[in-house]
Amino acid sequence: MKYPKIYDVIVIGGGHAGTEAALAAARMGQQTLLLTHNIETLGQMSCNPAIGGIGKSHLVREVDALGGAMALATDKAGIQFRVLNSRKGAAVRATRAQADRILYKAAIRHTLENQPNLDIFQQAADDILVETGKAVAVVTQSGIEFACGAVVLTSGTFLGGTIHIGLENHKGGRAGDPPSIRLADRLRELKLPVGRLKTGTPPRIDARTVDFSVMTVQPGDTPLPVMSYLGDVSMHPRQINCYITHTNERTHDIIRSGLDRSPMYSGVIEGIGPRYCPSIEDKIHRFADKDSHQIFIEPEGLTTHELYPNGISTSLPFDIQLALVRSMKGLENAHILRPGYAIEYDYFDPQNLKPSLETKSIDNLFFAGQINGTTGYEEAAAQGILAGLNAARRTQGLDAWTPRRDQAYIGVLVDDLITHGTKEPYRMFTSRAEYRLLLREDNADQRLTEIGRDLGLVDDARWQVYSDKMTAIEQETARLRSLWATPTNTLGQSFIDKTGEVLTKENNALDLLKRPNVSFDDISELTESPVSAEVGEQIEIGVKYAGYIDRQQVEIGQMKKLEHTLIPDDFTYHDISGLSNEIVQKLEKVRPTTLAQASRISGVTPAAVQLLAMMIKKSK
Ligand code: FAD
Numbered sequence: 057m058k059y060p061k062i063y064d065v066i067v068i069g070g071g072h073a074g075t076e077a078a079l080a081a082a083r084m085g086q087q088t089l090l091l092t093h094n095i096e097t098l099g100q101m102s103c104n105p106a107i108g109g110i111g112k113s114h115l116v117r118e119v120d121a122l123g124g125a126m127a128l129a130t131d132k133a134g135i136q137f138r139v140l141n142s143r144k145g146a147a148v149r150a151t152r153a154q155a156d157r158i159l160y161k162a163a164i165r166h167t168l169e170n171q172p173n174l175d176i177f178q179q180a181a182d183d184i185l186v187e188t189g190k191a192v193a194v195v196t197q198s199g200i201e202f203a204c205g206a207v208v209l210t211s212g213t214f215l216g217g218t219i220h221i222g223l224e225n226h227k228g229g230r231a232g233d234p235p236s237i238r239l240a241d242r243l244r245e246l247k248l249p250v251g252r253l254k255t256g257t258p259p260r261i262d263a264r265t266v267d268f269s270v271m272t273v274q275p276g277d278t279p280l281p282v283m284s285y286l287g288d289v290s291m292h293p294r295q296i297n298c299y300i301t302h303t304n305e306r307t308h309d310i311i312r313s314g315l316d317r318s319p320m321y322s323g324v325i326e327g328i329g330p331r332y333c334p335s336i337e338d339k340i341h342r343f344a345d346k347d348s349h350q351i352f353i354e355p356e357g358l359t360t361h362e363l364y365p366n367g368i369s370t371s372l373p374f375d376i377q378l379a380l381v382r383s384m385k386g387l388e389n390a391h392i393l394r395p396g397y398a399i400e401y402d403y404f405d406p407q408n409l410k411p412s413l414e415t416k417s418i419d420n421l422f423f424a425g426q427i428n429g430t431t432g433y434e435e436a437a438a439q440g441i442l443a444g445l446n447a448a449r450r451t452q453g454l455d456a457w458t459p460r461r462d463q464a465y466i467g468v469l470v471d472d473l474i475t476h477g478t479k480e481p482y483r484m485f486t487s488r489a490e491y492r493l494l495l496r497e498d499n500a501d502q503r504l505t506e507i508g509r510d511l512g513l514v515d516d517a518r519w520q521v522y523s524d525k526m527t528a529i530e531q532e533t534a535r536l537r538s539l540w541a542t543p544t545n546t547l548g549q550s551f552i553d554k555t556g557e558v559l560t561k562e563n564n565a566l567d568l569l570k571r572p573n574v575s576f577d578d579i580s581e582l583t584e585s586p587v588s589a590e591v592g593e594q595i596e597i598g599v600k601y602a603g604y605i606d607r608q609q610v611e612i613g614q615m616k617k618l619e620h621t622l623i624p625d626d627f628t629y630h631d632i633s634g635l636s637n638e639i640v641q642k643l644e645k646v647r648p649t650t651l652a653q654a655s656r657i658s659g660v661t662p663a664a665v666q667l668l669a670m671m672i673k674k675s676k
């Protein structure tokens with residue numbers, strides 16, 4: 057049956073990429089359909105119920121700055137909030153929230169169900185119809201054909217998914233959910249470059265069988281952080297503690313005793329797993345000299361006894377899982393509610409994607425999330441919003457938009473994926489960005505909200521909050537610049553009394569703030585500042601890091617020349633004498649869109665970039 061309504065954009069998959077993609081396309085006014093296996097699992101967290109952390113919170117804030125749902129859902133569902141690296145520089149500070157799994161899903165579903173221009177339909181997508189090289193429709197399991205202008209595929213770990221527990225394995229998209237086999241077969245027929253990856257999750261534990269009194273308590277931070285620029289602590293539900301226990305020599309012996317029945321070590325699993333989130337069997341193998349690992353015991357929610365033991369992801373057989381859990385302090389009598397497992401799934405080489413996340417081989421087909429070789433909810437959401445907005449722009453006849461590496465971690469993520477591809481699940485770190493001082497989690501709104509407004513992603517309410525904040529920053533900066541302190545006047549005297557700092561000449565209040573030991577709170581107290589702590593933080597960071605930020609701006613200015621040199625789509629590298637075969641092959645494979653992207657391909661030398669620059673100029 058052909059469905060009577062024709063959609064502009066169809067998004068397949070209601071996970072973290074799919075929900076942001078569907079919301080973005082609909083916010084931009086395009087008629088959008090979110091087609092997913094099961095409405096009950098919209099926004100489901102497949103693994104640990106936590107959002108944010110180092111590098112990841114930067115992505116969440118960027119999605120938020122562009123009007124996305126993840127940060128606000130976290131504020132409504134977060135049961136423990138912490139700021140990581142709080143004593144380090146602003147560039148690497150990161151907010152992390154433990155979320156109530158049920159509240160998080162409910163918040164995402166509520167946002168989706170109340171989004172104008174967005175329909176939701178529950179059923180598996182089995183086929184994507186392609187006509188004259190373009191995606192034109194999606195066919196469901198029961199044969200319903202939905203015609204559309206563009207498709208965004210965000211099927212996560214479901215394509216050809218195989219779940220492993222010990223040497224037992226079965227087909228599945230994640231525990232309790234069906235895999236996508238027909239769609240996986242169909243994508244192979246379409247000759248998209250497919251590979252296999254794997255990821256894993258720990259067994260879950262019943263809190264009623266745990267002795268918390270022998271564990272270290274880990275409370276959340278005070279004052280309570282928020283995730284969204286529109287967030288407020290009053291949105292947070294009740295806050296609770298996490299706990300810490302450790303593995304020990306006995307735990308490690310138990311794990312070693314089960315390795316012959318491990319699907320990873322016996323060669324049953326071929327896919328490569330996440331290096332930075334290894335299974336416990338991988339950890340004791342790779343860090344053989346360590347006799348203990350820290351394990352965080354994290355509650356899954358306010359209305360459940362289920363606990364997530366962060367750090368013991370495993371695919372060992374169940375008897376070994378039970379013994380290893382019970383070998384740890386406080387878990388001697390633990391009951392396992394759900395066994396841990398590993399999952400192997402299809403992903404597609406992201407070098408086959410354009411910066412817009414459209415596939416190079418099929419027009420109007422966009423990929424986002426885990427199927428592009430990434431891991432993590434935040435990485436998925438970041439790609440989702442980008443793919444959704446670009447699918448919408450495609451159906452509006454507009455050019456694609458992708459942030460540059462100096463504008464957003466989203467830009468870093470996409471550029472890394474399409475330029476280098478990935479052989480293992482890719483996760484974000486602050487160390488992946490070369491302009492870290494500019495790409496902070498605290499200033500994502502200043503980097504992206506105005507652009508988001510122009511793109512049609514940011515609604516009036518968010519725009520108002522942002523505009524008010526920017527006005528407050530401007531006015532307060534001007535006020536501080538006009539307040540003068542001398543060694544003898546009142547402001548100068550109170551400054552010396554409060555801080556013990558020496559004043560030898562006249563300074564304005566902004567100059568005082570430049571001093572390393574002086575905070576905005578100090579200045580605020582002395583000058584009776586009318587602004588919020590958030591505005592004060594922006595002024596303080598701007599003043600204290602001004603020199604470094606200016607230096608990064610100079611570097612960016614130099615790089616921009618290369619970013620602005622576009623390489624024509626039909627540019628041929630073979631004809632350029634002076635380029636080695638190896639470089640030609642690499643350029644042909646990636647087909648960079650700008651000279652800057654070409655310069656980031658490993659093995660493409662500065663001399664080759666210069667030669668390319670000349671040839672591009674000549675070809676114009
Ligand atoms: P998903 O969240 O998986 O969502 C995919 C959605 O697509 C689902 O709603 C599914 O029902 C739907 N779908 C799939 N196929 C079809 C179809 N044919 N038709 C209709 N709907 C379809 N991340 C970490 O950061 N750290 C970890 O330790 C970690 N461990 C993990 C362990 C396991 C076992 C799993 C499964 C995932 C783990 N992840 C981990 C990854 C994290 O869950 C994903 O990165 C994230 O959920 C990816 O988001 P996504 O939107 O791409 O896909």
